[in-house]
Amino acid sequence: MQIPSSIITLLIGMLLVLGGMWVGQNINLLPVDASVNAPIYDELFQVLFTIGTVLFVGIVGLLVFSLIRFRRRSDQIGDGIAIEGNLPLEIFWTAVPAVVVLFVGLYSYDIYDRMGGMVPLAHDHMDGAHEERVWGGISSGSVQAGEIGNALPIDVTAMQFAFLFHYPDGDIISGELHVPAGRPITLRMEAKDVIHAFWVPEFRLKQDVIPGQPTQLSFTPTRPGRYPIVCAELCGPYHGGMRSTVVVEEQDAWDAWFSSNAKTDAANT
Ligand code: CUA
Numbered sequence: 001m002q003i004p005s006s007i008i009t010l011l012i013g014m015l016l017v018l019g020g021m022w023v024g025q026n027i028n029l030l031p032v033d034a035s036v037n038a039p040i041y042d043e044l045f046q047v048l049f050t051i052g053t054v055l056f057v058g059i060v061g062l063l064v065f066s067l068i069r070f071r072r073r074s075d076q077i078g079d080g081i082a083i084e085g086n087l088p089l090e091i092f093w094t095a096v097p098a099v100v101v102l103f104v105g106l107y108s109y110d111i112y113d114r115m116g117g118m119v120p121l122a123h124d125h126m127d128g129a130h131e132e133r134v135w136g137g138i139s140s141g142s143v144q145a146g147e148i149g150n151a152l153p154i155d156v157t158a159m160q161f162a163f164l165f166h167y168p169d170g171d172i173i174s175g176e177l178h179v180p181a182g183r184p185i186t187l188r189m190e191a192k193d194v195i196h197a198f199w200v201p202e203f204r205l206k207q208d209v210i211p212g213q214p215t216q217l218s219f220t221p222t223r224p225g226r227y228p229i230v231c232a233e234l235c236g237p238y239h240g241g242m243r244s245t246v247v248v249e250e251q252d253a254w255d256a257w258f259s260s261n262a263k264t265d266a267a268n269t
Pocket of ligand 1: 159161231233235
């Protein structure tokens with residue numbers, strides 16, 4: 001008995017989708033998540049990884065199958081069959097990518113919005129052109145809504161080839177970024193020379209640091225540990241060595257670090 005090819009195609013399609021979903025759920029290529037928005041980002045990554053797996057396995061599988069199944073046999077010397085085109089097939093392979101791309105676009109926008117990515121933009125339009133930005137402030141239903149009020153402000157200066165962190169509260173200057181877990185942080189960043197980018201893979205966050213145009217980055221670290229800060233914008237010959245460390249500490253440990261480094265405290269005692 002011959003199984004109809006449409007049934008086989010359907011079965012293979014279902015297997016592909018299920019396999020892709022399994023891969024998306026169970027194979028994790030990302031480093032540990034250490035900020036509040038990291039799980040939101042990972043949700044998007046899982047969906048993209050699922051789609052990517054289905055497309056990759058489907059396309060490469062079909063290609064390899066066709067290479068073997070339709071190869072030229074030794075007794076074949078004539079031309080292949082002349083095929084003009086196939087309208088339904090062409091509509092199908094145009095519509096499917098269109099729907100996938102549209103979905104990924106809308107979903108990415110939603111994730112970016114939930115991570116608070118639209119907040120600085122909204123600010124720029126409201127405050128007008130080159131006013132100094134009001135850091136933190138209005139947040140439209142994003143994760144960080146309501147948390148920004150007690151955000152810890154830290155000034156970040158990027159230069160060839162280092163990051164410098166300045167804590168206005170204690171007048172601390174540090175080459176390492178120390179932050180307490182669970183507290184919202186607002187980085188106010190500016191570069192001295194060329195464009196750099198502040199990137200912490202474990203936070204799933206990256207923001208350009210630009211000379212003459214302050215940028216900001218708000219996040220809430222969650223998991224104590226030491227994570228790399230990487231410059232993610234080609235900024236000169238030692239760009240690859242422009243790294244620092246963010247140390248996420250429990251509140252007590254951070255308090256101790258802060259008070260042992262704060263200049264105002266030392267002056268008072
Ligand atoms: Cu700074 Cu690359």
